[in-house]
Amino acid sequence: MVSLNTSGPRSRRCVAALGLAVLTLATGFTLMGTPYADVVTSLNLGPFADYGVDDNMLGPPKGNSSGGGALDVFTLGIGGEAVLHLDTPAWNGPGTDLIVSENPFIIQGSDWDAYIDLAYVEVSSNGSDFARFPTDFEGPAGPYMQGGMQLGSDMTYYNGFTGVHPVLAALPLIDPLDVVKAGADAFDFADLLGHPLVLSGEVELDYIEWVRLVDVQAGVDQDDDGTIIWDCGNPVFAAADIDAITAVNSALNDSTGRPRVELSLDDTTGLLRLRLEDDEGLADIKLGLNASINGLSVPFGLLLEFLVITEIDAFGATLETGPFPPGFERMLLKISAVDSDGQTRGDAIFLP
Numbered sequence: 001m002v003s004l005n006t007s008g009p010r011s012r013r014c015v016a017a018l019g020l021a022v023l024t025l026a027t028g029f030t031l032m033g034t035p036y037a038d039v040v041t042s043l044n045l046g047p048f049a050d051y052g053v054d055d056n057m058l059g060p061p062k063g064n065s066s067g068g069g070a071l072d073v074f075t076l077g078i079g080g081e082a083v084l085h086l087d088t089p090a091w092n093g094p095g096t097d098l099i100v101s102e103n104p105f106i107i108q109g110s111d112w113d114a115y116i117d118l119a120y121v122e123v124s125s126n127g128s129d130f131a132r133f134p135t136d137f138e139g140p141a142g143p144y145m146q147g148g149m150q151l152g153s154d155m156t157y158y159n160g161f162t163g164v165h166p167v168l169a170a171l172p173l174i175d176p177l178d179v180v181k182a183g184a185d186a187f188d189f190a191d192l193l194g195h196p197l198v199l200s201g202e203v204e205l206d207y208i209e210w211v212r213l214v215d216v217q218a219g220v221d222q223d224d225d226g227t228i229i230w231d232c233g234n235p236v237f238a239a240a241d242i243d244a245i246t247a248v249n250s251a252l253n254d255s256t257g258r259p260r261v262e263l264s265l266d267d268t269t270g271l272l273r274l275r276l277e278d279d280e281g282l283a284d285i286k287l288g289l290n291a292s293i294n295g296l297s298v299p300f301g302l303l304l305e306f307l308v309i310t311e312i313d314a315f316g317a318t319l320e321t322g323p324f325p326p327g328f329e330r331m332l333l334k335i336s337a338v339d340s341d342g343q344t345r346g347d348a349i350f351l352p
Helices: 008-028
Strands: 037-044 081-090 098-103 113-115 119-124 185-187 208-215 245-246 261-267 270-277 289-293 296-298 306-310 318-323 332-338 344-350
Touching: 081 245, 098 208, 185 245, 185 344, 208 245, 261 332, 270 332
Parallel strands: 261 344
Antiparallel strands: 037 081, 081 208, 098 185, 098 245, 119 208, 261 270, 270 318, 289 296, 289 332, 306 318, 332 344
């Protein structure tokens, strides 16, 4: 008899993938799992959790364009939180691993100002130990209100939260797994590699099964540097409204045979590095590359003005930037690739 050691993160990831494969072979049918939340594990709601039902957080995102927040959502209440269970565990793969959809929307006539209600994002392998993504707030002190009315806030103030970028994904028209076209807020598990719970093994980034979302209390809660956070929510009664979570990297969406997109910043120079790969060669990315800045779609060719190919081989290419021109500071850049089979993969990075 062969025994499997399922205690390590790589083993648990392999067992998850193997389980899907065995069930598929045994039944003759493709397993109908999903990359979305299937169960609300727990709720600890705050005051004014007065909109929607908790099941609204399950299943795929129901975006409503950049100019209108989704209505099929659930409000956490001031300081409230929800723990969602992923139908298929996510893992640390190439590029973006998780997309979290809240319901911000851009103010008419503005590029970056939006109605923003923030939430912290935390992930867990066991349902009890949660690692929180690092956060950064660089805006002025609030509240962002005038005459009792909420004002918008600039998306460039925030990094590491959900509730910042509008949700565009809506089946069947827009693929929730396309990091660019889906909109919302993208998270890379690699950003948690130095977290104490990851270093101690309590959180295994190759097996993430639960996601906890915690409403940020404007004027009370702090970012990682201890700065008081302000969003455009009324600090008395406005709270985060959760739409969905999507596991981009999972056994349902393995990177094998798919294009791979990875964005990184040089620690010394701060310059951007883009790596594009495809197991069938770069020519397989026939449907092109998509890009967005703060959720606004831009032609990929525009970025080529700042990118230079520094390495190329049979399966991929590496491109690096010179300095970006003024105006790109604190922007969220997303790039996704689509291959000849319509498979997609992407990544996102916050430009400092």
